Amino acid sequence: MTDDALSVTFAALADPTRRAILARLAHGEASVTELAAPFTMSLPAVSKHLKVLERAGLITRGRSAQWRPCRLDAGPLADVADWVGRYQQFWDGSFDRLDDHLRQIQEGRTDDRPT
Amino acid sequence: MTDDALSVTFAALADPTRRAILARLAHGEASVTELAAPFTMSLPAVSKHLKVLERAGLITRGRSAQWRPCRLDAGPLADVADWVGRYQQFWDGSFDRLDDHLRQIQEGRTDDRPT
Numbered sequence: 567m568t569d570d571a572l573s574v575t576f577a578a579l580a581d582p583t584r585r586a587i588l589a590r591l592a593h594g595e596a597s598v599t600e601l602a603a604p605f606t607m608s609l610p611a612v613s614k615h616l617k618v619l620e621r622a623g624l625i626t627r628g629r630s631a632q633w634r635p636c637r638l639d640a641g642p643l644a645d646v647a648d649w650v651g652r653y654q655q656f657w658d659g660s661f662d663r664l665d666d667h668l669r670q671i672q673e674g675r676t677d678d679r680p681t
Numbered sequence: 682m683t684d685d686a687l688s689v690t691f692a693a694l695a696d697p698t699r700r701a702i703l704a705r706l707a708h709g710e711a712s713v714t715e716l717a718a719p720f721t722m723s724l725p726a727v728s729k730h731l732k733v734l735e736r737a738g739l740i741t742r743g744r745s746a747q748w749r750p751c752r753l754d755a756g757p758l759a760d761v762a763d764w765v766g767r768y769q770q771f772w773d774g775s776f777d778r779l780d781d782h783l784r785q786i787q788e789g790r791t792d793d794r795p796t
Contacts, residue, residue: 576695580688585764592768640771647769649700650762653707656755657762 571623572649575642578622583607584615588624591638595628601636686738687764690757693737698722699730703739706753710743716751 578584587601602612616636619625623642628635693699702716717727731751734740738757743750 570697572700573695573697576691580691580695582685582688585687588768592771638771640768643765643768644772647762647765650758650765653755653758654762656707656753657759
């Protein structure tokens with residue numbers, strides 16, 4: 567049930583190391599060794615994360631066997647933005663309600679205090 | 682390594698049933714039975730998905746023991762939108778590059794053809 571593209575993308579993003587790798591690649595392509603440098607992690611462990619990102623289409627890798635630079639591919643992130651954007655009214659709404667609540671407090675209306 | 686809030690949110694969203702539940706709740710609060718209706722899934726299976734969503738803060742549940750309506754809580758989705766928004770320049774950029782590429786093809790420039 568979780569092999570649809572969006573689920574694969576969300577699963578790939580559900581890890582802080584993988585998100586840190588994407589953040590690094592936002593500054594430009596990098597080799598596995600360069601990507602591994604900031605992490606206290608073995609190259610095979612980093613490679614495993616890269617495979618997850620590659621499978622999700624979030625990165626692409628160069629073809630040269632010696633130097634296979636990783637590049638960010640933001641296509642799936644655009645799909646995430648599209649999906650989450652449908653809910654924007656709900657968090658905008660939450661802030662509106664918070665605003666209303668704060669305004670009522672400032673105006674001295676205390677009828678919604680817990681009893 | 683995956684117990685930070687954003688990772689928990691992404692993991693919760695990495696399932697089409699859970700995303701469908703959120704889409705349903707965008708139309709208003711609903712009981713577990715109402716949420717289970719469109720799925721060929723047992724109530725316990727749906728309850729398990731709801732627990733994942735609740736743990737991620739994506740839904741809240743009423744306190745009455747008999748009728749515990751689920752409600753969408755879009756706060757974590759705002760965090761997702763904030764995170765993914767940082768990459769917007771990259772998919773906008775991708776479309777720009779695609780535009781450039783298509784323009785070059787239309788102009789008869791074929792020097793980037795694979796050899």
